Amino acid sequence: MRTLKICLAYDGTDFAGWQVQPHQRTVQGVVEEALLQVTGESIRIVASGRTDAGVHALGQVASFATQCTLPAATIARALAAEVPDDVAIASVEDAAEGFHAIRDARSKRYRYVLHDGSMADVFRRRYAWHYRQKLDAQRMHRCAQALRGTHDFSSFETQGAPREDSVRTVYELKVHRGAAEEQDFVYLEIEADGFLYNMVRAIVGTLVEVGRGAEPEAWPAAVLAARERSRAGVTAPPHGLFLVYVNYDRAPPACAAAGG
Amino acid sequence: MRTLKICLAYDGTDFAGWQVQPHQRTVQGVVEEALLQVTGESIRIVASGRTDAGVHALGQVASFATQCTLPAATIARALAAEVPDDVAIASVEDAAEGFHAIRDARSKRYRYVLHDGSMADVFRRRYAWHYRQKLDAQRMHRCAQALRGTHDFSSFETQGAPREDSVRTVYELKVHRGAAEEQDFVYLEIEADGFLYNMVRAIVGTLVEVGRGAEPEAWPAAVLAARERSRAGVTAPPHGLFLVYVNYDRAPPACAAAGG
Numbered sequence: 001m002r003t004l005k006i007c008l009a010y011d012g013t014d015f016a017g018w019q020v021q022p023h024q025r026t027v028q029g030v031v032e033e034a035l036l037q038v039t040g041e042s043i044r045i046v047a048s049g050r051t052d053a054g055v056h057a058l059g060q061v062a063s064f065a066t067q068c069t070l071p072a073a074t075i076a077r078a079l080a081a082e083v084p085d086d087v088a089i090a091s092v093e094d095a096a097e098g099f100h101a102i103r104d105a106r107s108k109r110y111r112y113v114l115h116d117g118s119m120a121d122v123f124r125r126r127y128a129w130h131y132r133q134k135l136d137a138q139r140m141h142r143c144a145q146a147l148r149g150t151h152d153f154s155s156f157e158t159q160g161a162p163r164e165d166s167v168r169t170v171y172e173l174k175v176h177r178g179a180a181e182e183q184d185f186v187y188l189e190i191e192a193d194g195f196l197y198n199m200v201r202a203i204v205g206t207l208v209e210v211g212r213g214a215e216p217e218a219w220p221a222a223v224l225a226a227r228e229r230s231r232a233g234v235t236a237p238p239h240g241l242f243l244v245y246v247n248y249d250r251a252p253p254a255c256a257a258a259g260g
Numbered sequence: 261m262r263t264l265k266i267c268l269a270y271d272g273t274d275f276a277g278w279q280v281q282p283h284q285r286t287v288q289g290v291v292e293e294a295l296l297q298v299t300g301e302s303i304r305i306v307a308s309g310r311t312d313a314g315v316h317a318l319g320q321v322a323s324f325a326t327q328c329t330l331p332a333a334t335i336a337r338a339l340a341a342e343v344p345d346d347v348a349i350a351s352v353e354d355a356a357e358g359f360h361a362i363r364d365a366r367s368k369r370y371r372y373v374l375h376d377g378s379m380a381d382v383f384r385r386r387y388a389w390h391y392r393q394k395l396d397a398q399r400m401h402r403c404a405q406a407l408r409g410t411h412d413f414s415s416f417e418t419q420g421a422p423r424e425d426s427v428r429t430v431y432e433l434k435v436h437r438g439a440a441e442e443q444d445f446v447y448l449e450i451e452a453d454g455f456l457y458n459m460v461r462a463i464v465g466t467l468v469e470v471g472r473g474a475e476p477e478a479w480p481a482a483v484l485a486a487r488e489r490s491r492a493g494v495t496a497p498p499h500g501l502f503l504v505y506v507n508y509d510r511a512p513p514a515c516a517a518a519g520g
Contacts, residue, residue: 087382
């Protein structure tokens with residue numbers, strides 16, 4: 001058997017998330033269907049993480065085993081022609097034997113996009129959370145720095161999804177307002193060694209409380225220390241969230257050294 | 261009767277164009293339905309121009325007469341809440357008596373967006389023409405300058421749509437490649453005193469032939485001079501086209517003086 005690594009983007013709007021589910025249109029489902037067309041094999045693929053319904057990906061990575069002997073670039077072109085137009089195949093390449101898209105990931109980066117313009121943006125409505133109050137992006141950035149480093153992120157984990165442990169390391173966390181034509185958009189970028197269920201969306205839902213002035217700058221640090229989900233803000237809606245990339249090779253960003 | 265002027269944006273993807281048609285979802289139709297909800301009147305609105313199916317607007321302008329006495333800003337908020345989420349109301353304001361959205365327009369500006377990246381862009385697929393060959397944007401810009409000024413644009417008018425005359429004045433015509441994350445996008449911006457049917461899309465379909473190197477830089481000028489639609493390139497698809505604004509007040513761009 002040969003192990004292949006596939007990198008892909010998708011618009012999550014019309015998908016019930018990544019993972020195959022009966023009678024639902026899922027990203028995994030349409031990619032596996034395309035692989036069946038291209039290789040003739042029923043192939044199960046494993047993603048670096050299962051994005052939820054409505055969540056987008058710029059650089060999702062998945063791996064699968066196949067007996068197909070076509071060159072990887074040929075498979076990539078054939079898959080690109082086979083997938084629906086809300087999925088795009090960036091690359092297919094041979095991976096080292098035993099490569100596993102989840103286990104081997106060193107870090108992952110997500111982006112969350114907020115739109116705080118007073119008029120709705122019809123072209124970004126699927127790709128940004130339209131927030132009805134003006135946000136102070138610099139204030140959000142400052143208070144977010146308390147979440148960098150290695151912490152127990154239980155306060156930012158949706159209940160009912162227990163894991164062995166809820167300690168993760170956030171290497172980078174930046175909030176900034178767009179420039180020029182993007183000035184009504186606020187971007188959050190976060191890179192970590194892993195994420196708890198709904199962690200980015202709970203962090204966003206917490207930071208906006210500071211951004212709109214309802215909570216003090218010290219609040220996110222207090223929420224983190226409480227290790228209790230009920231202390232944090234709401235879970236931000238999925239359609240503002242993008243999986244930007246999964247990093248298998250590089251060292252995580254240097255600010256990792258900043259620690260807890 | 262009172263005359264109101266409304267400015268709105270829309271994502272043209274799921275509309276059969278601006279104009280009301282039986283059994284079709286149109287922008288005019290959903291805005292008139294919203295006006296009925298807000299004012300209780302069956303109101304007919306007139307747009308600055310009827311955009312085709314799939315064509316978008318950042319700043320379409322329409323006018324209508326009403327007996328409604330609510331303040332314009334109140335009507336704007338009520339309409340914004342009433343229209344579907346692929347339409348956004350920018351403003352509603354009282355217009356001078358007799359204001360007419362078509363007749364009083366001094367110039368209109370359109371943008372056409374091309375994507376020439378090798379990988380499909382799932383987030384822009386509704387808003388850009390994915391062109392499969394690399395385009396030389398500077399070359400397109402240079403040859404496009406021959407279309408500036410006052411000319412008979414018959415070569416760029418879809419047949420079956422006769423007008424009294426096909427002379428229009430193009431005040432500005434620019435082609436440029438995006439910067440940074442936009443580097444796989446080529447933008448055409450055109451402002452004119454009016455446009456023939458499918459004129460922007462026929463100009464784009466012609467300029468790409470020069471951009472990909474299939475025709476010499478002198479070609480668009482020769483096509484223009486021929487006054488024959490069959491000499492020009494294809495009609496570019498609608499989903500890359502945006503009505504940017506309609507200008508009622510300002511003098512058109514200074515380069516109008518450049519003439520023919």
